[in-house]
Amino acid sequence: MADVPGVSGNDEAEPATSMAGSRRRGQVLPIVVFAALALVPFAAALGGGDFVLALVTRTMILAIAAMSLDLLIGCGAMISFGHAAYIGLGAYSAGILSSHGIDDAFVQLAAALASAGLFALATGAISLRTRGVYFIMITLAFGQMLYFLFTSLAAYGGDDGLSLASRSTIVGWRLLESDLALYYLVFAVLGGLYLALRALIASRFGRVLRGIRENPVRMQAIGFSPYRYQLTAYVIAGLIAAVAGWLLANQSGFVSPAYVGWQRSGDLIFMVVLGGLGSLSGAIIGAAAFTLVAEFLSGLTEYWGMIFGPLLILVVLFARGGLAGLFRSGS
Amino acid sequence: MTLTLALVQILNGLQFGLILFLIAAGLTIVFGVMDFINLAHGVQYMVGAYLAAAFTALTGSFVLALALALPSALIFGLVLELLVFRHLYERDHLSHVLATFGVIIFLNQAVKLVFGAAPLSVPVPELLSGTVTLAPGMLYPVYRLVVIGAGLAVALLLYLTVNHTRLGMLVRAGASNAPMVSALGVNIRLLFTVVFGVGAMLAGFAGAMVAPILSVEPGMGDNVLILAFVVIVIGGIGSIRGAFVAALLIGLVDTLGRFFAPTLLRALLDPASASQTGRAIAPMLIYILMAAVLFFRPTGLFPAKH
Numbered sequence: 001m002a003d004v005p006g007v008s009g010n011d012e013a014e015p016a017t018s019m020a021g022s023r024r025r026g027q028v029l030p031i032v033v034f035a036a037l038a039l040v041p042f043a044a045a046l047g048g049g050d051f052v053l054a055l056v057t058r059t060m061i062l063a064i065a066a067m068s069l070d071l072l073i074g075c076g077a078m079i080s081f082g083h084a085a086y087i088g089l090g091a092y093s094a095g096i097l098s099s100h101g102i103d104d105a106f107v108q109l110a111a112a113l114a115s116a117g118l119f120a121l122a123t124g125a126i127s128l129r130t131r132g133v134y135f136i137m138i139t140l141a142f143g144q145m146l147y148f149l150f151t152s153l154a155a156y157g158g159d160d161g162l163s164l165a166s167r168s169t170i171v172g173w174r175l176l177e178s179d180l181a182l183y184y185l186v187f188a189v190l191g192g193l194y195l196a197l198r199a200l201i202a203s204r205f206g207r208v209l210r211g212i213r214e215n216p217v218r219m220q221a222i223g224f225s226p227y228r229y230q231l232t233a234y235v236i237a238g239l240i241a242a243v244a245g246w247l248l249a250n251q252s253g254f255v256s257p258a259y260v261g262w263q264r265s266g267d268l269i270f271m272v273v274l275g276g277l278g279s280l281s282g283a284i285i286g287a288a289a290f291t292l293v294a295e296f297l298s299g300l301t302e303y304w305g306m307i308f309g310p311l312l313i314l315v316v317l318f319a320r321g322g323l324a325g326l327f328r329s330g331s
Numbered sequence: 332m333t334l335t336l337a338l339v340q341i342l343n344g345l346q347f348g349l350i351l352f353l354i355a356a357g358l359t360i361v362f363g364v365m366d367f368i369n370l371a372h373g374v375q376y377m378v379g380a381y382l383a384a385a386f387t388a389l390t391g392s393f394v395l396a397l398a399l400a401l402p403s404a405l406i407f408g409l410v411l412e413l414l415v416f417r418h419l420y421e422r423d424h425l426s427h428v429l430a431t432f433g434v435i436i437f438l439n440q441a442v443k444l445v446f447g448a449a450p451l452s453v454p455v456p457e458l459l460s461g462t463v464t465l466a467p468g469m470l471y472p473v474y475r476l477v478v479i480g481a482g483l484a485v486a487l488l489l490y491l492t493v494n495h496t497r498l499g500m501l502v503r504a505g506a507s508n509a510p511m512v513s514a515l516g517v518n519i520r521l522l523f524t525v526v527f528g529v530g531a532m533l534a535g536f537a538g539a540m541v542a543p544i545l546s547v548e549p550g551m552g553d554n555v556l557i558l559a560f561v562v563i564v565i566g567g568i569g570s571i572r573g574a575f576v577a578a579l580l581i582g583l584v585d586t587l588g589r590f591f592a593p594t595l596l597r598a599l600l601d602p603a604s605a606s607q608t609g610r611a612i613a614p615m616l617i618y619i620l621m622a623a624v625l626f627f628r629p630t631g632l633f634p635a636k637h
Binding site: 136 | 435
């Protein structure tokens with residue numbers, strides 16, 4: 001897809017081209033980010049308390065979803081505008097099963113992964129037949145399709161959404177009722193998926209994906225099928241976002257069609273771009289900056305969107321390379 | 332009785348489809364000529380509706396309000412182009428999507444601040460408020476017929492302008508090769524601005540026309556925008572003819588689907604689950620239709636020739 005120039009900055013993902021020095025610099029940022037996140041509960045215990053813990057938990061969950069979207073946009077140049085759909089599938093797997101008395105985390109996660117995997121496979125197979133702006137719009141439409149499906153589920157709250165009676169249990173154990181336990185579960189999932197995605201992007205698979213981003217015809221000529229690689233990445237991203245959705249339902253104790261609306265998908269794209277395309281730690285920073293700024297502004301005024309909207313435009317116009325680019329600018 | 336009901340639904344679908352066409356036409360020309368994805372096109376429709384509501388309250392006459400709303404929508408579109416969009420033409424699609432997303436967030440809140448969050452209602456103009464008998468036992472509101480007529484008239488006007496005027500020729504030429512048109516001495520910037528303003532005015536016109544039949548509220552453009560995207564993707568991006576056919580198709584499928592899906596399903600399921608499933612499937616029909624069309628024709632029904 002030739003219409004996404006300027007997505008070449010891969011601080012973690014281009015070992016072949018980066019020098020040892022900038023590579024070391026690329027390692028510093030994620031280490032700082034994860035060390036800070038590990039210490040948040042201690043800081044929260046000193047002041048701020050439950051609110052800070054909940055806010056950072058939610059931020060990390062969104063960061064998981066943003067990382068998975070970065071695999072698509074940053075690495076594969078597939079601008080999916082329906083990524084919130086997978087958060088919705090994960091969240092509703094928790095909500096619907098919980099309303100039938102099935103609280104086991106593994107059953108819920110299996111349902112989340114199965115539904116998200118199938119949805120990604122089916123819609124990805126159709127969406128990837130198209131290119132460029134058609135891809136943006138068709139993923140948007142599939143996201144909306146799911147949105148309308150959830151609003152019409154009258155048995156599960158319809159428009160109003162559905163409250164979870166309790167958080168998921170782990171083989172009958174009510175571990176996640178503790179906010180601190182949930183925090184560290186989300187932290188562990190974020191860390192694990194960060195390392196897994198980093199390995200994936202650096203692997204042969206990731207290199208093929210980036211090759212397709214640069215020149216699909218050439219990759220096809222040397223024997224790779226772009227469609228199969230892109231579809232695989234699309235399904236992987238969907239699965240990861242579904243895990244984020246399941247965590248989100250547990251954290252907020254609530255699922256609603258609002259999780260799936262196209263504005264949510266827009267938020268996710270913004271997080272990825274704000275952090276810096278093609279940088280996983282950038283996606284985490286982008287998600288954090290997004291939630292913190294939104295939280296701060298909404299505390300300031302009811303009409304915070306009037307500040308947030310122009311801020312978004314200014315970021316697009318002037319901050320190319322995103323926040324992660326600032327850390328890299330010295331190299 | 333059922334036949335009359337079906338006819339009324341077909342007319343409703345036609346009216347909805349024509350409104351969609353007015354919105355999709357501007358969206359598809361802007362994309363076809365400038366390669367610019369404008370997510371904020373839906374808020375231009377919302378602004379049109381609010382302008383109509385505000386001017387109706389001010390002047391007491393809907394017709395007068397419409398006459399004021401049209402140039403205001405045009406100016407509004409030009410201001411947006413000047414302030415934001417003009418700086419984005421050279422950028423990639425991702426930047427278009429994000430920056431216009433910012434415009435949506437801003438304007439939805441701005442409208443809430445100025446007019447309040449509660450929906451406004453605009454009275455149907457007295458002259459057009461009655462119903463007519465189209466067939467024995469079949470009454471239809473005059474105003475909806477007027478919307479259908481106005482939609483068809485604008486479609487015809489647009490067709491004539493694009494195919495038989497110099498401006499239309501430049502628009503068509505710009506859509507197939509903008510740099511070449513520019514090299515021939517046409518001020519392409521000015522052309523872009525004009526096209527943009529006209530697109531905004533068409534969306535504003537659609538918003539103003541539906542103000543008396545829908546509630547005017549913040550965010551009303553968001554869902555319509557998605558539908559307009561579905562229309563131009565099915566029709567083929569940049570093709571006005573495609574937008575026209577696809578808009579009517581979507582309008583009819585959506586309206587008739589919502590109406591008949593529960594009835595049809597009743598033949599297969601018990602009444603309760605039929606109406607439940609019907610309500611769930613009906614809003615998804617158009618997306619299923621889009622997926623089907625794109626599966627067989629990945630560039631839409633009438634792809635613009637390049």
